[in-house]
Amino acid sequence: MGRSVASNALTLFIVLLVAVAGFLEWSRQQFTGPGPLAQPICLRVDRGESLASLSGKLEKKGAISHAMLFRVGASYTDKGNKLKFGSYLIPKSESMKGILAIVTKGGQSTCGxxxxxxxxxxxxxxxxxxxxxxxxxxxxxxxxxxxxxxxxxxxxxxxxxxxxxxxxxxxxxxxxxxxxxxxxxxxxxxxxxxxxxxxxxxxxxxxxxxxxxxxxxxxxxxxxxxxxxxLAAAWKDRAKDLPYKTPEQALIMASLIEKETGVAQERAEVASVFVNRLDKGMRLQTDPAVIYGITKGHGVLGRGLRQSELRAKTPYNTYQIDGLPPTPICNPGKEAIEAALHPATTKYLYFVANGTGGHDFSQTLAEHNKNVEKWRKIQAEQQKQQQTGAPKNGN
CATH class of the missing domain: 3.30.420 (Nucleotidyltransferase; domain 5)
Structure with a gap:
C-alpha cells in the first residue's frame, strides 16, 4: 500500500510540474506574443503613475489581456519601477513586452x-x-x-x-x-x-x-x-578667390542671396551674378537691400520701391553704394551660406523675375533688357487678370 501511495504522489507531482511548465509557457507566450490591440492607440503615462494604475489602464483600453500578468512580467524584467512620463504611440497587436519597452525607454513623446x-x-x-x-x-x-x-x-x-x-x-x-x-x-x-x-x-x-x-x-x-x-564650417571649405575676405562679409552676401530667390536651384547662380559684379567693380543693385535700409528689418515694406528711394544714398542702397551693405539684411539659411561660399561658375551679370517664381539670367545688358520687357508684360497680364477676375493660364 505504501508503494501505491508513493506512486500516486509521484504521479501527482509530475502532473503538477507539467501543469506549472505549461502555465509558465502560456504566460511567456502571453507576455511576448502579439497583443489584443485591434488598432494603434495613444497612451499617456502620468508623472509618478504606478505600475498597477498603468496595467489597469492598458487592460481597459484593450491593449493587454491580463493586467496582473503585465505587472508580473514588469517585475520579473526589473522594469516595474522604471515607467517614464509622457505620451506614447502603442502599435496594433503590440506585445506586453513591447509595450513595457515603450513606456520605460523614455525620450520624446511619440503621441499626443x-x-x-x-x-x-x-x-x-x-x-x-x-x-x-x-x-x-x-x-x-x-x-x-x-x-x-x-x-x-x-x-x-x-x-x-x-x-x-x-x-x-x-x-x-x-x-x-x-x-x-x-x-x-x-x-x-x-x-x-x-x-x-x-x-x-x-x-x-x-x-x-x-x-x-x-x-x-x-x-x-x-x-x-x-x-x-x-558659417564656420562653410568658410573653412570656401571656394578660392572670392571677393569677400571675412566670414562676416560672406554672411552679408548669403543674406542678399536668400532674399533674392526662393528657388533652391538658383542660389548658386544668383551668387555668381553678385560675385561677377563685385569682381568687375559693378554695383550690386539689389532691391531687398534697399528695402532693408527703409524698414530696418521691422516687418515688410508692403509696396514697391519709389524712384526717390532708389536715388537716395543710404548705407543699404546698393544702387548708390559700391560693394556690400554694412550688415546682413536677414537671417540666411545654410543653403544660402553655402551658395555664397560656393557660387556657380558663370558669366552672368543680370537676372530678373520670369513669372514662374524663378529668374532669367543674362550676360549682357541687351539680353537683360529683353528679359525685363518680357517680365513687364507678364506683370501687366497678371494685373489685368486680377482686375477682371479672369483665371490664369487659360484655366
Missing part, C-alpha cells in the same frame, strides 16, 4: 499634442496638432497668429494645460532678427526677456525643440550657436 510656432517672413503661425494614432498622422486642431491676435483659441489653452505637450519653434529662411524676437515675445510658453535684438544674420533658420518655461535668452543663444557653426 504638439505646438509648432512657425515664424515666417510675412507672418507667424502657431499650430496646435494632435496625432491620429490610427492614421499615423498629425492633424491640425487650431491655428492662429499670436502677434496679431490677442486671444488664443481654446484648443491652445487646453494643449498648454497638458503636461506632456511638446513645443517647437521653426524659423523660415530670410526672417529678420527683429521679426524673430517680436514673434517670440508674443507667446507665453517661453520665459524671460531679451533686451536687445540679436545682430542681423546671427540666427539660424531651423527647427528648435523647446520645453515649456524655457528661457527666451537660452533659445536665442542656441539659434546663434547653430549659425556660428554653419
Amino acid at each position: 499634442t504638439e505646438v509648432n510656432y512657425r515664424i515666417g517672413v510675412t507672418a507667424s503661425t502657431l499650430e496646435v496638432r494632435a496625432l491620429d494614432p490610427v492614421a499615423g498622422q498629425y492633424t491640425q486642431v487650431a491655428s492662429y497668429d499670436p502677434v496679431t491676435t490677442k486671444t488664443p483659441p481654446a484648443d491652445l489653452t487646453r494643449a498648454e494645460a497638458e503636461p506632456d505637450t511638446r513645443y517647437r519653434v521653426i524659423l523660415a529662411e530670410g526672417v529678420t532678427s527683429w521679426d524673430v524676437l517680436n514673434a517670440l515675445r508674443h507667446v507665453d510658453f517661453l520665459s524671460g526677456k531679451v533686451k536687445d535684438t540679436p545682430p542681423e544674420g546671427s540666427l539660424s533658420p531651423d527647427s528648435y525643440v523647446v520645453t515649456k518655461g524655457e528661457a527666451l535668452d537660452s533659445l536665442i543663444q542656441e539659434m546663434q550657436g547653430r549659425q556660428k557653426k554653419i
